[in-house]
Amino acid sequence: MFDKAKKLWDLQSKARKLQAELKEMEFTGEELGGKVKVTLSGEQRVIAVEIDDSLVSIEEKDSLIKFLSQAFSSAVKKSQQAAANKTKEVMGGLGIPGL
Numbered sequence: 001m002f003d004k005a006k007k008l009w010d011l012q013s014k015a016r017k018l019q020a021e022l023k024e025m026e027f028t029g030e031e032l033g034g035k036v037k038v039t040l041s042g043e044q045r046v047i048a049v050e051i052d053d054s055l056v057s058i059e060e061k062d063s064l065i066k067f068l069s070q071a072f073s074s075a076v077k078k079s080q081q082a083a084a085n086k087t088k089e090v091m092g093g094l095g096i097p098g099l
Helices: 002-024 058-092
Strands: 026-031 036-041 046-051
Touching (some): 002 058, 026 058, 036 058, 046 058
Antiparallel strands (some): 026 036, 036 046
């Protein structure tokens, strides 16, 4: 019983550490050869959006929206993958079946 409680305590401690590590990480998604960039934190919050001046015009609005969406998706995917990898590292070290 004590061993399980200790593992749970260790898991909570590692989860807090993981959360702090992810908070410090940044992920950038790019489209159009870097003309559209979106940067997210490890908490999946938008840090920055960059749009090359050559893309800012009324005629390009629909394309800009499309590429922004793709850049956001790319950054979120990178952030989620890093979170999954870190979580797997933490969970794998606990020796709990199924995790």
